[in-house]
Amino acid sequence: MTAEQSVPLAGHMLFRSRDLDEARDRVARVFCPHRLETIGRGSRLDARHHHYPGERLSLNYIDYGAKALIAPGELQDFFLLQIPLSGSAAIVNGTQDYCSHPGRAALLNPHLATRMIWDENCRQVLVWIERQALERFLAEQSGAPLRRPLTFLGGLDMTRPEGARLRRLVMHLVAEVDAGIPSIGTGGLMGRQIEAAVMAGLLEAAAHDQGDAADAGAALPRQVRRAEAFIMANLEQALALEDIARAAGVSMRGLQQGFRDHRDTTPMAFLRDARLERAHRDLQSAAPGCNVTAVALRWGFAHLGRFAQVYRARYGCSPGQTLNAARGAGFEG
Structure with a gap:
């Protein structure tokens, strides 16, 4: 296997470019309009985005090849789980301010403004999750509509058992896509159930402001x-x-x-x-x-x-x- 083939989702490349405007535009087509700038003199962009769509979530791999400022504001209609494979990123999401790295994923709330700085060696697998789908899933588990927007609290510790399980599940789905045998995005019941498992794993692993909701309905x-x-x-x-x-x-x-x-x-x-x-x-x-x-x-x-x-x-x-x-x-x- 070549180094190129070992990159996650290599068979699903959307683009690779050294042009800042092109990179900004192509990433925005999948996510949302945003500000993108390189940081530091002599910093040379070498951006790439790989993308595999499911029904309620998508798998992505992004590497800018340079230290970069990314400021999308509010994501609006999707949550974004960012799992660093290498490097680190400084994250500001609303009033939350933390650093993500291979042991700590970032989890961006759609209703809070986001601003990030990715280090030049920051390589990440990202899971785009439809906001309505995730909030509806949580409401169904609790048996009642949410009274406020679902808000995750800070980063996600990937070294704890719940975080480690979620990471293994996401990377397994990536590996299946790379092997040409994807479980999601096929339109079948199994794929929808696996997407639900990802959402359940996320709600279990990450701290949020509705931690008792999943248990509330039964009582x-x-x-x-x-x-x-x-x-x-x-x-x-x-x-x-x-x-x-x-x-x-x-x-x-x-x-x-x-x-x-x-x-x-x-x-x-x-x-x-x-x-x-x-x-x-x-x-x-x-x-x-x-x-x-x-x-x-x-x-x-x-x-x-x-x-x-x-x-x-x-x-x-x-x-x-x-x-x-x-x-x-x-x-x-």
Whole structure:
């Protein structure tokens, strides 16, 4: 095997270039618009990007061959796991500031601005994970919609058993692609299950702000689970507390007590948050003719000022800003 063939995902090269503008443009086609600069006098770029797509995640290999500043701002619609094979990188993601290296992967949150400096010998395998898919997976495991964006906390220790297992799984998938026998990206059930295993491994290995979510559903009383299932199946309908209690087979007072004790919220607040999440997804997808008013009304928010207020409190931006970004306004790092 030649040195060229030993590079991960060698049979799936998107480009190799010494031109900074070309490298920036080609990487942006897979990820997002970003600022890319080399650092240091005489620093010569030799960038390459290999890419293998799955359904809800993709496998990537990137090497810039030079010390580089990369500033994409907010990734918006994907999480990015960066596993250094060699070298190191300085990572800033929101207020989080740390160094990644072969023993510590970087995990970039899509709703926090990112800025990185990769050392000249930094070679990385990257796993692109669709944001909606990962957050939906976590919500399904917990049996309830997320009340806030999923936020990972700092880097991922690859020397701990959970991190080591995740790394082995990712590198095994890379090796399968290199051998011409990929498990993901084939459109089959097995591939989707393996992608789910990667997401499960990530949630297990990495610290995040919803660490109890995966275990929460199992301990819920039956009436609360019934109420939540009824709410999720009827989000576009006009629902009153009485309707939810009747569907759950419990009194309104008992239902409220159950939500307070086991969800630390009320049934109507749970309904509002679930509708807010659906509104957020609609604005992100930005179908032709989509506007904020139509989305708000569809999901039961008749008071547009109140909708904008609760939306900003949860997502850190206005509904209009989300819609503009989805229409291609983009950002500059």
